[in-house]
Structures are given as C-alpha cells and as structure tokens.
Amino acid sequence: MTKRDKPHVLVVNQHGDNRGDEAALLAMCSGIEAELGPTQFTVIHQFNNAAAGPMLRPDARWITLKLPVGEAIRFVVYLALRIFRLRPQFLLGSLGQKTIHAYETADVVVSAPGGPYFGDLYIGHEAVHWLYVWIAKLHRVPAMLYATSAGPFHKKWANPFRRYTYRCFSRLYVREEISAGHIRGLFAGRRHGVNIEVSIDSALQVAIAPQERQHADAQLIVVSAINWPYPNDPSPQLRQKEYDTAVIEAVKIFAESRPTHVVFVPQLYGSMHRDTPYLEALARLLPANISCEVLSDTKSSNEQRALFAAADWVIAGRYHPAVFAVSAAVPVLCIAYEHKATGVLQAAGVPDAVMSIDEATVEVVQAKARELLAARADLSARLQVAQVALREVSSRTSGAVAELARRSMK
Numbered sequence: 001m002t003k004r005d006k007p008h009v010l011v012v013n014q015h016g017d018n019r020g021d022e023a024a025l026l027a028m029c030s031g032i033e034a035e036l037g038p039t040q041f042t043v044i045h046q047f048n049n050a051a052a053g054p055m056l057r058p059d060a061r062w063i064t065l066k067l068p069v070g071e072a073i074r075f076v077v078y079l080a081l082r083i084f085r086l087r088p089q090f091l092l093g094s095l096g097q098k099t100i101h102a103y104e105t106a107d108v109v110v111s112a113p114g115g116p117y118f119g120d121l122y123i124g125h126e127a128v129h130w131l132y133v134w135i136a137k138l139h140r141v142p143a144m145l146y147a148t149s150a151g152p153f154h155k156k157w158a159n160p161f162r163r164y165t166y167r168c169f170s171r172l173y174v175r176e177e178i179s180a181g182h183i184r185g186l187f188a189g190r191r192h193g194v195n196i197e198v199s200i201d202s203a204l205q206v207a208i209a210p211q212e213r214q215h216a217d218a219q220l221i222v223v224s225a226i227n228w229p230y231p232n233d234p235s236p237q238l239r240q241k242e243y244d245t246a247v248i249e250a251v252k253i254f255a256e257s258r259p260t261h262v263v264f265v266p267q268l269y270g271s272m273h274r275d276t277p278y279l280e281a282l283a284r285l286l287p288a289n290i291s292c293e294v295l296s297d298t299k300s301s302n303e304q305r306a307l308f309a310a311a312d313w314v315i316a317g318r319y320h321p322a323v324f325a326v327s328a329a330v331p332v333l334c335i336a337y338e339h340k341a342t343g344v345l346q347a348a349g350v351p352d353a354v355m356s357i358d359e360a361t362v363e364v365v366q367a368k369a370r371e372l373l374a375a376r377a378d379l380s381a382r383l384q385v386a387q388v389a390l391r392e393v394s395s396r397t398s399g400a401v402a403e404l405a406r407r408s409m410k
Helices: 019-036 052-056 069-082 094-105 120-138 156-167 177-186 236-255 276-283 301-309 319-327 339-347 362-374 376-409
Strands: 008-014 040-045 061-064 108-111 143-148 171-174 196-198 219-224 260-264 291-294 313-316 332-336 354-356
Touching (some): 008 019, 008 120, 019 301, 019 319, 040 094, 061 094, 069 120, 108 120, 108 376, 143 376, 156 177, 171 177, 171 376, 177 196, 177 339, 219 236, 236 260, 236 276, 236 313, 236 362, 260 276, 276 291, 301 319, 313 319, 319 332, 319 339, 319 376, 332 339, 339 354, 354 362, 362 376
Parallel strands (some): 008 040, 008 108, 040 061, 143 171, 219 260, 219 313
16 A cells, blocks of 8 residues: 555755756656656755745645754654654654654655765765755665765765765766766775766756747857855955956857847845845946846746757856756856766766866966857757757656655555
8 A cells, every 4th residue: 555645755955045956856856757647745955945945846845954953953862762663753843743754654755956965065064964864764765866966075084974875775876977986986995885877967857948039139148157265275356356257258259249148147046145246246347249137036947947048158157057058958168166067068978068167267268168169060969969868868867766666655
C-alpha cells in the first residue's frame, strides 16, 4: 500500500532568493511530473521571503529550515533520540512537526539542484545540508542527490562528514564532470566508495520560448555580471573595477557599431542580497550610443529565461545565466567565478566560451570577445546541437527520481 494517493517527493536543501536556483527547482519538478504524473511536492527551503516559494509552486508544501534557536535545539535533540528509536514528539515545535511528517510520508527525498552546498565554498552552512540528508537515512527513505555541483574538499576536518553524507544517497548525480572529479578525490583510497553519475543542470530539461523583442531594430545583448569579493586578493576593489571595465568592453565589441540594446539581468533579490544596485552602477559605464536597461528583479525565472532566449549574445558572470544561454542556444561569453560554469560549458561543447574570473583582465576579455565574435556561426551551431542532447541528459535525472519513488511506493 502506498503512503499517499499520489507520489510524494520531498525536496530538501533548496536555496532561495536567486532566480537561477528557482529555475532549477521548477524544471526539476516539471521533469519529475513528466515521469510520475501528478506529484505532491514538499520543499524544505531557506528563502528569506516565506511568500516566495508558494508563488513558484502554489500546489507544493513549503517548510522553512530557518527554525528559531530554541526550536532548532529541540529538533536536534529529538533527532538524536530517534537514533535510539525513541519518538519524543513533545520536543518538536510546529516547524519540526511539519518537517518530520514530511519525511515520514515521503516516497523519496531529493537534495535540490544547486550548490555546491557540499564543499569548501559554503562551509559556513554546509552542516545544515548534511543534516537534512541524514534525516532521510534516519527515516529509511531513499534519497537522491539531484544534479548539484560539489567541492572542492580541501578542509579535511569536514571530509569524514561529507563521505558519510554522500553514502546516504541511493543515487548520486552531479551536473558536471569537474564536480564528479572532486567526489572521486574525496573517496580516493577508501574501501567503500560511491557511484557517481554525471548529468547536467536541471533547467536544461525545460525549453522556454523567446519573448517578443521591444527593440526590434536592434540586436539584444543580455548581461548578468557579478560583484565578486575576490577573497584573499590584496586589492579586491581594483580587481572589481577591472572586471567591470572588461564586461563593458565585451559589450562594445559585440555591439560592433550595430544598433544595440543591452539588458542587465539581476539574479539575486529580496531584502538581504540584491545585485540590482551593482548592475545599475555597471550600466552607467556604457557609452551613450548603446541603449540599456536593468531588468526588474521582480521578474520571475521563466520571464528571465524568455529574455535570454531572445538575445543575440549573453555575457554571463553567473552560473545560471550561462545555463539559460545554453538552453536557448544563444552565443555566450562566460566569466566563471566557480567551477560549475566551466563544467556546464565544457559539457555543452563550448569550452572556448568560458574563462576564469581570475584571468579576466580587460585585454584578455577583449581578445576572447573578438575570438567568439569571429566564430559566432560555429559557436551557435555547437550550441544548437548541445541544446537537444543536454535536454535528454537532464531528463534522465528526473527518471532516476521516478524510479526510486516507484520502488518506495510498492
């Protein structure tokens, strides 16, 4: 007998206040439903705005992982006692009760596409993400890592916990080969390893139609740049200034004396983190003969994707804008701040379209922009091929979730 009339998929470790992570979640849910039919989703998330989740999927149940301190302590104590098969329900607050009920009724637990939330880059809150995977094991519910990034794993004190966490998954998918290499290195020399399957970003399994252009007589360049802190650099402000100049120079090269409209697209929104003010300052660096605007950060991820799909060029300083370009086969110049963007463009067969932010001087970016402009037809052709192939690769990840859910429901 099944636990529910329809499959129940519990999604944990869902990041928020980022249009890219939202696009990944929506595409994953769509892909899973294409395999399973109508599905009940519960999402344990860390949105700062609690109303943001229900706006994405009104039919899903949304539970914040941001528990008040007192309730969080009681929740952890409850979990510790569950190891000894005790169920002291009186310890749980309202959020803890909802969370435990979600695990008890789930057919499969999916650790959300995103990250790398396992790895040194976000070590400050990594333990929280370990916990929500461990709870699935505690409840004997199959868990799957859904096409995330991973690593690097240089902080050795954390690696035993990471190895235990990865072993909790029934299926383990990462979204690019670089992350797979990080996990292989984590288990190198260990008697009990894990089976790593390489997929691709979940957003690639859903195609979004291009929007109608408002500036029909001009080419469209979409820019999503990043205000990067340049950790450990002695002159982070000077590095950022050079990066900003390099992005503007790339725009000017792609404009190549043609009527051009540039749209700067924010990825972060909400009260704590917004990149709109940075993009507004960046837009002011454009010459007067190139029209521009900064897209409202109230636009949904699908609205953003429709804009990316209509573009002639994308300059991506963030990961998901590069994914949006690949999904629509739009020529892209990506300046990657983490390995995940490098990996996805390698998988798309366009490794020449990505460069590291560490080498992003004005001269290097100008040279790369000219190189890509000269080879635009070839770049576009390779992306057209990748667009179709990667959609199939991404869809297989949803098929793996469906397989686990069906086994659990028997």
